[in-house]
């Protein structure tokens with residue numbers, strides 16, 4: 034058993050437990066004392082400089098000798114941001130979506146501010162980041178991230194989809210085709226080879242889907258050969274599409290992209306931003322030799 038009084042002559046505080054455990058009266062280390070003193074001084078200075086102390090329940094408080102308030106700081110930050118934005122926003126108003134896209138600095142700005150706009154106005158139907166949303170009929174609103182477009186993926190086509198809205202129409206064929214003909218067509222389409230049956234041309238599918246079945250952007254008719262399905266791509270799903278059509282009355286699939294010009298919710302500049310933003314998802318199609326050469 035060692036003696037607690039043998040701790041290099043340091044006296045104890047007098048507290049002793051279990052006969053040989055005791056508190057010595059050593060000073061804390063110097064660095065620690067300095068740190069403690071410095072933080073105490075820091076507290077006093079901070080307390081005096083910044084608004085810190087409630088004076089009454091009615092909300093009055095000691096305002097601090099520095100005159101700092103969160104509002105003035107926020108306003109100062111905001112005026113810096115507004116100045117930077119104002120420059121870009123003024124330019125955007127004058128430019129076409131294609132011209133914005135040709136300017137890398139503006140495109141960078143637009144893709145950043147487009148994120149919030151897209152989240153607020155488009156994501157409910159098109160999904161976060163344009164991955165599409167699904168319902169019973171397949172895709173409720175189409176994927177905007179891929180390069181498979183109904184109405185075209187050139188910047189101006191995307192812009193028009195947003196400003197004017199889109200409502201593709203495929204007529205119902207329940208009164209035009211026999212059940213056997215619909216079966217034959219559905220099987221050929223499901224296999225990705227719609228033109229394998231002569232019915233595809235004879236029954237007028239080619240009028241809207243093109244002689245090769247690859248679709249036409251002018252009317253938003255889907256490409257039937259790429260294995261990418263807008264609606265349900267099973268034989269039953271395709272049978273239903275052929276039978277009842279799209280946006281063509283009872284039983285038809287419904288697909289309406291609202292016109293944002295008509296809705297009046299977005300400014301023209303905002304719709305341009307969104308066109309560039311959607312284009313930049315990666316599926317945008319470059320219009321070869323059509324972009325006005327900006328020297």
Ligand code: HEC
Nearest residue numbers: 154155158174182183184185194199200201288289290307
């Ligand atoms: C109410 C749901 C809804 C909202 C909101 C909506 N869309 Fe759409 N959008 C659709 C549907 C449905 C289609 C497909 C229309 C069709 O198939 O005829 C579509 C089509 C499109 C297309 C054409 C796609 C293609 O393949 O050619 C683009 C581009 C587009 N939307 C962008 C947007 C943007 C940008 C916003 C936000 C400003 C937006 N949409 C908001 C439902 C919506």
Ligand code: HEC
Nearest residue numbers: 201202203204218238241252253254255262263264279288
């Ligand atoms: C009046 C024009 C028109 C005619 C005629 C037409 N289609 Fe369509 N079809 C469309 C349009 C437009 C769409 C895309 C609708 C949308 O996505 O909003 C479509 C979509 C489809 C789809 C769904 C594709 C997918 O990705 O889910 C199938 C399948 C289809 N058509 C098959 C046919 C067949 C087979 C015929 C001939 C019997 C035919 N269509 C005749 C315009 C037409």
